[in-house]
Amino acid sequence: MISPGSQHIQTDSMQEDDALNVKPTLNTPHTAVGIIAPVAVAVAVVAVWQTFVWVNDVSPLVLPSPLQVCFALINERADLVEAAWCTTCAALTGLTASTLIGVLTAFAFSQSRTVRRTFYPYAILLQTVPIIAVAPIIVISFGRGFYSVALVSLVISLFPIITNTTTGLLQIDARHRELFELHSATWWQTLWKLRLPSSLPYLISGVRIAGGAAIVGAIVGEFFVGSSQPGLGAMIQKKAAGIAMDELFATVFVSTILGVTIFGIITVIGERILKRFFGMSLSGVR
Amino acid sequence: MVIEIDSLSHMFSGSTEPVLQINRLTLGDECFVSIVGSSGSGKSTLLRIIAGLIDPTMGHISLDGNSPHRKRDIGELGFIFQSPTLLPWRTAMQNILLPCELQGDRSSNRQEDVNALLSLVGLSAADTRKRPSQLSGGMQMRVSLARALVTRPELLLMDEPFAALDDILRIQLQEEVRRIYCEQKITSVLVTHNIREAVAMSDRVLVLGDKPAQITADVAVNLPVVRNNDVRRSPEFQELVNEVTDALHQVV
Numbered sequence: 001m002i003s004p005g006s007q008h009i010q011t012d013s014m015q016e017d018d019a020l021n022v023k024p025t026l027n028t029p030h031t032a033v034g035i036i037a038p039v040a041v042a043v044a045v046v047a048v049w050q051t052f053v054w055v056n057d058v059s060p061l062v063l064p065s066p067l068q069v070c071f072a073l074i075n076e077r078a079d080l081v082e083a084a085w086c087t088t089c090a091a092l093t094g095l096t097a098s099t100l101i102g103v104l105t106a107f108a109f110s111q112s113r114t115v116r117r118t119f120y121p122y123a124i125l126l127q128t129v130p131i132i133a134v135a136p137i138i139v140i141s142f143g144r145g146f147y148s149v150a151l152v153s154l155v156i157s158l159f160p161i162i163t164n165t166t167t168g169l170l171q172i173d174a175r176h177r178e179l180f181e182l183h184s185a186t187w188w189q190t191l192w193k194l195r196l197p198s199s200l201p202y203l204i205s206g207v208r209i210a211g212g213a214a215i216v217g218a219i220v221g222e223f224f225v226g227s228s229q230p231g232l233g234a235m236i237q238k239k240a241a242g243i244a245m246d247e248l249f250a251t252v253f254v255s256t257i258l259g260v261t262i263f264g265i266i267t268v269i270g271e272r273i274l275k276r277f278f279g280m281s282l283s284g285v286r
Numbered sequence: 287m288v289i290e291i292d293s294l295s296h297m298f299s300g301s302t303e304p305v306l307q308i309n310r311l312t313l314g315d316e317c318f319v320s321i322v323g324s325s326g327s328g329k330s331t332l333l334r335i336i337a338g339l340i341d342p343t344m345g346h347i348s349l350d351g352n353s354p355h356r357k358r359d360i361g362e363l364g365f366i367f368q369s370p371t372l373l374p375w376r377t378a379m380q381n382i383l384l385p386c387e388l389q390g391d392r393s394s395n396r397q398e399d400v401n402a403l404l405s406l407v408g409l410s411a412a413d414t415r416k417r418p419s420q421l422s423g424g425m426q427m428r429v430s431l432a433r434a435l436v437t438r439p440e441l442l443l444m445d446e447p448f449a450a451l452d453d454i455l456r457i458q459l460q461e462e463v464r465r466i467y468c469e470q471k472i473t474s475v476l477v478t479h480n481i482r483e484a485v486a487m488s489d490r491v492l493v494l495g496d497k498p499a500q501i502t503a504d505v506a507v508n509l510p511v512v513r514n515n516d517v518r519r520s521p522e523f524q525e526l527v528n529e530v531t532d533a534l535h536q537v538v
Contacts, residue, residue, distance in 0.1 A: 179367070182337060182358060182365050193373075279418065280419070
């Protein structure tokens with residue numbers, strides 16, 4: 001990573017150097033090609049899909065055409081917007097809780113190797129146990145409501161925040177540590193003025209990964225909670241049961257857009273914070 | 287500040303051979319001393335022992351009769367690292383004032399003191415509002431220098447501070463650090479592998495041998511106090527550079 005703490009020496013011709021060193025990354029598709037190419041792929045896929053359905057006269061019960069999905073999106077827009085809003089609320093609640101719990105857990109992990117070695121395997125469990133198996137247990141234990149959905153979202157989004165923030169709290173630049181030691185900094189000063197700010201890029205990176213996962217978790221939770229919680233997950237279940245394929249595809253499309261939007265919003269906010277306070281980009285955090 | 291080293295030896299953990307062995311060394315008050323040696327010779331380890339950042343395995347070191355830890359705790363040591371080592375989320379001014387914050391010393395924050403310090407290291411008020419990523423390498427190093435001086439230290443330790451800078455900037459900053467030394471009379475220890483830099487900045491150059499690192503030559507630099515371009519081009523300067531180079535060659 002660029003360690004948040006380590007600055008490379010910048011010459012007076014810094015801007016020229018930066019211009020020469022622009023590297024394409026997955027995170028920042030600033031160039032025209034970076035935007036046009038994925039859009040072109042999407043247009044091509046939709047065109048092939050529409051042609052395939054037309055040419056083969058595929059039944060809408062098997063595979064609806066993109067046009068039919070568009071019509072379903074328009075017809076069902078009110079329900080889709082309401083469902084997306086419910087899912088967003090549950091996912092953001094889960095994400096907020098996982099951020100708070102993740103940061104506190106990471107802090108505990110960073111303070112003691114024994115604590116880290118004892119509890120880290122359980123943190124890994126969060127990542128390895130399939131959410132599809134955990135969700136019904138949560139729903140049965142906590143009831144068919146909003147908080148069960150948020151809890152599923154929390155469980156799936158917790159791990160990246162714990163691992164990233166722990167890494168950030170532990171990976172302090174050796175010279176920064178020496179600087180604080182040289183001035184007889186207390187434990188609290190080192191935590192507050194060095195460790196926590198240094199870990200911020202890692203936390204942002206973790207929240208970005210967790211954001212998409214939180215949406216997936218909320219949808220899976222809603223899938224098991226059913227109609228008592230009118231989110232996208234419940235809607236997917238309802239449309240699948242009713243074999244309304246065009247509306248099912250429309251719901252899946254909205255779910256995808258929601259995940260991408262949350263990821264995009266966190267990326268934009270994270271990039272702004274990192275650029276302003278660290279002079280770096282999210283692509284530099286690894 | 288007088289630095290006295292007696293029977294000092296240091297071994298890294300897991301190693302059986304000492305990396306550093308100095309029988310007796312005294313660095314006088316208000317003196318500018320450079321320590322030169324090849325890469326990995328133990329120069330930085332010696333500097334960190336003087337700063338109290340590393341405790342030696344054996345031997346004794348005192349700064350004006352006190353332990354480095356004691357001097358460190360009361361803010362009498364300034365340290366400049368190889369890179370500026372600024373906290374990127376803080377403005378230049380917040381970086382400069384960090385040692386005062388950590389040591390709870392608000393007296394150094396008086397505006398007139400800070401203004402005098404900025405003027406001393408060549409920083410404008412506008413520069414101090416910027417974050418490190420908005421400053422050039424030279425400006426970052428000036429901020430680092432100001433941070434090292436903000437507690438008004440009696441001993442300034444420098445660990446190859448100009449190694450990453452281009453030639454023009456390096457010479458410019460060497461002259462400025464030398465000027466600050468002349469004005470403030472702070473005992474200064476510079477670790478470098480650049481022989482010309484050592485001669486240009488110091489009153490005394492110590493050559494450090496390898497494995498274990500020990501003082502193999504002690505060269506007095508009897509040049510004018512102000513080391514301008516004329517001094518750097520003088521035959522006396524070149525003679526001293528040759529003398530240190532020869533001493534270093536013998537070690538290598």
